[in-house]
Amino acid sequence: MKKKSLRILGIESSCDETAAAVVEDGRVIHSSVIASQVDLHAKFGGVYPELASREHIKVIDTVIQDALQQAYMQLRDLDAIAVTRGPGLAGSLVVGVNTAKAMAMTANLPIIGINHLEGHLYSAWLYEADSKPLMEPKFPLIALLVSGGHSELVLMRGHLNYQHLGGTIDDAAGEAFDKVARLLNLTYPGGPSIQKAAAEGNPSAYNFPKARLSEPWNFSFSGLKTAVLRTVEEIKASNKDVPVADIAASFQAGVVATLFDKTMDAAREFKAAEIIVAGGVSANKALREAFCSQTKYKVHIPAISLCTDNAAMIAGAAYYHLIEGQADELNFDVQPTWPLAEVA
Numbered sequence: 001m002k003k004k005s006l007r008i009l010g011i012e013s014s015c016d017e018t019a020a021a022v023v024e025d026g027r028v029i030h031s032s033v034i035a036s037q038v039d040l041h042a043k044f045g046g047v048y049p050e051l052a053s054r055e056h057i058k059v060i061d062t063v064i065q066d067a068l069q070q071a072y073m074q075l076r077d078l079d080a081i082a083v084t085r086g087p088g089l090a091g092s093l094v095v096g097v098n099t100a101k102a103m104a105m106t107a108n109l110p111i112i113g114i115n116h117l118e119g120h121l122y123s124a125w126l127y128e129a130d131s132k133p134l135m136e137p138k139f140p141l142i143a144l145l146v147s148g149g150h151s152e153l154v155l156m157r158g159h160l161n162y163q164h165l166g167g168t169i170d171d172a173a174g175e176a177f178d179k180v181a182r183l184l185n186l187t188y189p190g191g192p193s194i195q196k197a198a199a200e201g202n203p204s205a206y207n208f209p210k211a212r213l214s215e216p217w218n219f220s221f222s223g224l225k226t227a228v229l230r231t232v233e234e235i236k237a238s239n240k241d242v243p244v245a246d247i248a249a250s251f252q253a254g255v256v257a258t259l260f261d262k263t264m265d266a267a268r269e270f271k272a273a274e275i276i277v278a279g280g281v282s283a284n285k286a287l288r289e290a291f292c293s294q295t296k297y298k299v300h301i302p303a304i305s306l307c308t309d310n311a312a313m314i315a316g317a318a319y320y321h322l323i324e325g326q327a328d329e330l331n332f333d334v335q336p337t338w339p340l341a342e343v344a
């Protein structure tokens with residue numbers, strides 16, 4: 001007899017995206033709806049926490065209704081509700097978690113609180129219901145998780161099994177993109193703006209220094225950011241125009257080379273079968289190109305729309321907990337700080 005498939009509604013509200021999605025068996029996306037607050041926060045050059053939570057309250061019901069409608073499903077068609085429990089902004093997380101609890105209680109469904117970083121990793125397993133199934137990532141694998149708040153190298157020996165190898169000791173990769181974009185007067189969020197500017201520039205125009213760290217799997221991007229700052233200041237002091245495209249391209253090349261080299265070293269060292277690259281920065285074209293063309297390893301990178309925050313990844317990760325019989329009581333709290341390694 002064919003095993004019954006499991007359909008999970010995922011809810012994500014950890015930062016400035018309100019999202020809901022329905023995913024089957026951890027892989028097949030039936031719907032994925034994202035309401036972005038990017039325009040709201042752009043004038044502040046970053047996320048304004050109180051505004052973020054208040055915006056989540058306004059749109060979350062509609063986002064969830066849209067996700068169910070687009071999946072042609074009702075609550076009775078679901079097997080569980082998954083919600084981002086942390087890490088993230090407390091006030092934002094509370095909106096998603098309380099909504100999820102109310103729904104789980106009403107529909108008498110299990111609820112699963114998911115680590116947002118675990119969600120980013122499981123975005124590599126997802127594909128759209130109307131597209132060709134993707135190959136499933138093979139263990140053991142090295143995962144590079146590069147987002148707005150994290151840069152992590154993780155060894156996964158199986159589902160829900162995370163060994164933290166290293167992480168950033170200062171700025172996360174996405175944060176570095178955002179800060180350097182601000183230095184170059186480019187719009188928020190910085191990653192896409194740097195990528196756009198870099199497309200017109202020469203990646204070898206500046207040789208920005210790469211951090212040398214005693215811990216092989218750690219990252220540091222603050223030195224690179226400071227080198228960009230000094231360069232911009234020197235150019236401005238000599239009354240010349242700042243060559244934004246060349247600086248953006250050289251900075252991007254530096255970040256990509258660091259991320260790529262460390263991931264490859266880790267893959268060799270830990271005898272990985274395959275590699276995953278996930279998180280907002282994995283939307284970066286230069287990074288995707290490096291991982292697709294410069295290595296013989298099979299590299300799984302989510303579709304661009306699944307790199308930044310979404311709820312399909314939360315529903316996807318929740319499936320692997322559900323089949324292990326793991327669900328939460330209704331009284332769980334949000335967890336604004338929650339390292340991924342604790343999940344194992």
Ligand SMILES: Nc1ncnc2c1ncn2[C@@H]1O[C@H](COP(=O)(O)OP(=O)(O)OP(=O)(O)O)[C@@H](O)[C@H]1O
Binds near residue numbers: 116173190192195309
């Ligand atoms: N094309 C791109 N190139 C480089 N960086 C990008 C690109 N697109 C998005 N980013 C960066 O990705 C980050 C957003 O990613 P994501 O939504 O995963 O972060 P977050 O949820 O805020 O942080 P975290 O997941 O660590 O809690 C931002 O820093 C943004 O600048």
Ligand SMILES: [Mg+2]
Binds near residue numbers: 116120147148308309
């Ligand atoms: Mg994120």
